[in-house]
Amino acid sequence: MSRKILVLPGDGIGPEITREAVKVLEACQQQGLDIVIEEGLVGGAGYDAHGEPLPTATLERAKASDAILLGAVGGPKWDRLEDLTKRPEKGLLGLRKHLGLFGNLRPAILYPQLAEASSLKPEVVSGLDIMIVRELTGGIYFGQPRGIEERDGERVGFNTYVYSESEIERIGRVAFEMARKRGKKLCSVDKANVLEVTILWREVMERLALEYPDVELSHMYVDNAAMQLVRAPKQFDVIVTGNMFGDILSDAAAMLTGSIGMLPSASLNESGQGMYEPCHGSAPDIAGQNLANPLATILSVAMMLRYSLDQPELAARIEGAVGKVLDDGLRTADIAYPGTRRVTTAEMGDAVLTAFRRV
Numbered sequence: 001m002s003r004k005i006l007v008l009p010g011d012g013i014g015p016e017i018t019r020e021a022v023k024v025l026e027a028c029q030q031q032g033l034d035i036v037i038e039e040g041l042v043g044g045a046g047y048d049a050h051g052e053p054l055p056t057a058t059l060e061r062a063k064a065s066d067a068i069l070l071g072a073v074g075g076p077k078w079d080r081l082e083d084l085t086k087r088p089e090k091g092l093l094g095l096r097k098h099l100g101l102f103g104n105l106r107p108a109i110l111y112p113q114l115a116e117a118s119s120l121k122p123e124v125v126s127g128l129d130i131m132i133v134r135e136l137t138g139g140i141y142f143g144q145p146r147g148i149e150e151r152d153g154e155r156v157g158f159n160t161y162v163y164s165e166s167e168i169e170r171i172g173r174v175a176f177e178m179a180r181k182r183g184k185k186l187c188s189v190d191k192a193n194v195l196e197v198t199i200l201w202r203e204v205m206e207r208l209a210l211e212y213p214d215v216e217l218s219h220m221y222v223d224n225a226a227m228q229l230v231r232a233p234k235q236f237d238v239i240v241t242g243n244m245f246g247d248i249l250s251d252a253a254a255m256l257t258g259s260i261g262m263l264p265s266a267s268l269n270e271s272g273q274g275m276y277e278p279c280h281g282s283a284p285d286i287a288g289q290n291l292a293n294p295l296a297t298i299l300s301v302a303m304m305l306r307y308s309l310d311q312p313e314l315a316a317r318i319e320g321a322v323g324k325v326l327d328d329g330l331r332t333a334d335i336a337y338p339g340t341r342r343v344t345t346a347e348m349g350d351a352v353l354t355a356f357r358r359v
């Protein structure tokens with residue numbers, strides 16, 4: 001039975017980078033991977049076509065898919081929409097919630113060839129290999145009540161940062177299992193010196209640790225963690241944290257790898273269905289210029305092959321092909337430096353495809 005892959009290019013650079021990633025996915029198909037690839041609309045593209053950032057047809061097709069590859073959503077064109085529920089980002093958040101994609105994996109790995117592209121000294125980042133495990137369907141992103149309303153003659157904005165024990169335990173288990181397979185070190189990041197919700201977070205992580213005696217659990221306040229990621233990032237193996245902190249720390253970790261254009265991600269539910277996307281956004285400032293780095297999206301396909309399609313060998317071949325292209329000195333603008341060869345989005349994608357076919 002063919003596995004169904006739904007590609008959602010989205011907005012901005014989304015179509016450019018997913019086009020390159022689909023080339024690699026199609027190469028896997030040509031080499032025998034039994035998949036069917038379809039395309040759909042989400043985000044601003046969905047809103048422009050159907051008046052909704054998550055059209056009903058897209059959601060139904062996503063539910064029926066084994067895996068989803070998403071480019072990016074959002075852009076200035078839709079930032080001033082009066083109805084906040086129509087904003088492109090609501091399409092992405094809707095997919096996460098409706099599909100129950102609570103477990104977000106954001107690996108920050110420095111390819112040795114990119115040590116010079118990092119904003120940090122090579123000795124600080126060389127050998128970097130961190131996995132950020134982010135809770136993705138709870139916390140302040142989805143908490144109620146939320147909104148903006150009139151109170152005592154002025155407008156008041158409010159959101160609710162909420163987690164249940166079961167939500168914390170669910171993401172905690174993903175993180176402990178991940179740490180068990182890696183360096184057996186897990187750092188839980190919270191703000192328990194201020195926020196009661198993260199006092200509970202910390203208590204649940206402590207209770208889980210009793211079931212994983214082989215994993216060393218530590219705790220860190222999020223402000224310190226942001227600083228430590230820049231000061232000494234190699235102290236970390238696996239980081240587990242909530243929705244908002246994970247969003248912020250993963251972008252910070254991006255610069256350790258040389259560019260946000262290098263960071264893939266996997267968002268998984270309890271049945272193993274996954275949505276795969278680069279951690280970055282739609283990059284409206286460079287959209288349509290064939291400048292965007294497609295490697296985060298191509299590496300997201302590798303994660304798809306590993307986590308949803310049970311094809312670790314194909315995943316390793318894609319990761320090897322990315323390494324080969326970097327060895328050959330090809331660089332998109334975001335990771336270029338003297339002595340490397342500047343290439344466009346499409347040229348980078350074609351180079352990875354050629355290297356993949358040769359591996």
Ligand SMILES: NC(=O)c1ccc[n+]([C@@H]2O[C@H](COP(=O)([O-])OP(=O)(O)OC[C@H]3O[C@@H](n4cnc5c(N)ncnc54)[C@H](O)[C@@H]3O)[C@@H](O)[C@H]2O)c1
Pocket residue numbers: 013017071072073074075076089092260261277278279280281282283284285286291292293294296334
């Ligand atoms: N998962 C998503 O769809 C997602 C994630 C983050 C932001 N967004 C949306 O994207 C829009 C722009 O947000 P932003 O500017 O804050 O973040 P962004 O990640 O789109 O861009 C931040 C900076 O990184 C650069 N950049 C991003 N991806 C790149 C790539 N692949 N190659 C080279 N450079 C790259 C951009 O040019 C920009 O200078 C907003 O509408 C935001 O809501 C979407």
Ligand SMILES: CC(C)[C@H](C(=O)O)[C@@H](O)C(=O)O
Pocket residue numbers: 089092093247279
């Ligand atoms: C676009 C936005 C809703 C999203 C998030 O905050 O999760 C993005 O920043 C990300 O990192 O995927």
Ligand SMILES: [Mg+2]
Pocket residue numbers: 247248251279
């Ligand atoms: Mg983000």
